[in-house]
Amino acid sequence: MPLFYQQNINATTKMAIWSITEPLDFFEVQVTTTSTIPHQVKKLQHLAARFLLQKLLPDMASAINYAANGKPYFENSHFHFSISHCNGYAACIVSDKEPVGIDIELVQERIEKVAHKFLHPLELDKIRLLNKEDQLKQLTFFWTAKEAMYKMNEKLGVDFSKHLIVDELTTCSNGIIPATIFSDALALEVQIHFNITPEFVWSACVV
Numbered sequence: 001m002p003l004f005y006q007q008n009i010n011a012t013t014k015m016a017i018w019s020i021t022e023p024l025d026f027f028e029v030q031v032t033t034t035s036t037i038p039h040q041v042k043k044l045q046h047l048a049a050r051f052l053l054q055k056l057l058p059d060m061a062s063a064i065n066y067a068a069n070g071k072p073y074f075e076n077s078h079f080h081f082s083i084s085h086c087n088g089y090a091a092c093i094v095s096d097k098e099p100v101g102i103d104i105e106l107v108q109e110r111i112e113k114v115a116h117k118f119l120h121p122l123e124l125d126k127i128r129l130l131n132k133e134d135q136l137k138q139l140t141f142f143w144t145a146k147e148a149m150y151k152m153n154e155k156l157g158v159d160f161s162k163h164l165i166v167d168e169l170t171t172c173s174n175g176i177i178p179a180t181i182f183s184d185a186l187a188l189e190v191q192i193h194f195n196i197t198p199e200f201v202w203s204a205c206v207v
Contacts, residue, residue, distance in 0.1 A: 045085035047052045048138040052092040082151045101151030101205040103144040118160035144203035145192045150207040
């Protein structure tokens with residue numbers, strides 16, 4: 001099917017989401033990969049994300065390598081990219097200038113059980129003031145935002161609750177919110193572009 005959603009983040013960066021309705025063999029024909037993922041659903045999601053990357057950068061033929069933190073990157077290329085997937089969706093962001101990060105997650109109650117692991121106490125205090133439905137959406141947003149920040153940062157030893165701080169709660173379903181990545185006594189100010197839907201949330205991190 002066509003792209004589910006596409007957005008130009010800025011003049012050098014764009015992102016897209018693919019709604020995965022095709023069978024596994026469709027992507028196996030379209031995508032060349034050395035992955036040996038045994039789980040069929042995870043393999044489907046993985047290949048769909050790679051397929052979407054090919055759609056956004058059709059002329060890129062460089063092999064994908066992996067950094068120490070697991071971040072995929074193109075060897076010998078100025079392009080930066082990040083991919084993510086969840087059940088039913090794949091997301092990708094590409095930039096020809098700066099490192100980027102993206103994450104997409106379904107809105108599910110199980111995230112409440114791990115909130116204390118990735119939220120700063122001040123962030124958690126703000127969210128606890130909301131009603132149940134809004135809490136779940138905010139938790140999912142914060143998780144995707146911090147995952148996107150981590151992917152962009154390319155650093156090991158990051159504590160999501162201490163080093164990745166989202167400055168404020170969302171007040172609408174889509175927009176841009178400032179955030180800060182703390183590392184080695186330095187503070188990197190970034191922007192989180194996001195969209196919150198009833199089913200899923202995606203966040204993209206750019207400088």
